[in-house]
Amino acid sequence: MDIRNEEGASGGRYATEVEGHEAEMTYSRTSAKLVIVDHTAVPDALRGKGVGQALALHAVEAARTGGWKIIPLCPFFKAQAQRHPEWHDVVN
Numbered sequence: 001m002d003i004r005n006e007e008g009a010s011g012g013r014y015a016t017e018v019e020g021h022e023a024e025m026t027y028s029r030t031s032a033k034l035v036i037v038d039h040t041a042v043p044d045a046l047r048g049k050g051v052g053q054a055l056a057l058h059a060v061e062a063a064r065t066g067g068w069k070i071i072p073l074c075p076f077f078k079a080q081a082q083r084h085p086e087w088h089d090v091v092n
Helices: 051-066 075-083
Strands: 004-007 011-018 021-031 034-041 069-072
Touching (some): 021 051, 034 051, 034 075, 051 075
Parallel strands (some): 034 069
Antiparallel strands (some): 004 011, 011 021, 021 034
């Protein structure tokens, strides 16, 4: 799955297109070392296909590579982080 990062001055999003539908995970950057994942949107047509999980894993990998931590305000991301204790190195 090709996930792209679109970043602005104070935040951004990870987005992908699957089967003609776009899914996204948005975040706000509070500092160089901290981001808040605040929203995940996956169209109904893509539910159950692992798209949200792929976006969440991408965010975790980006945090590890970038050396920052994630505060999970998004209910979906927060639930995923609880299911994946191996993410706790980057999820607050």
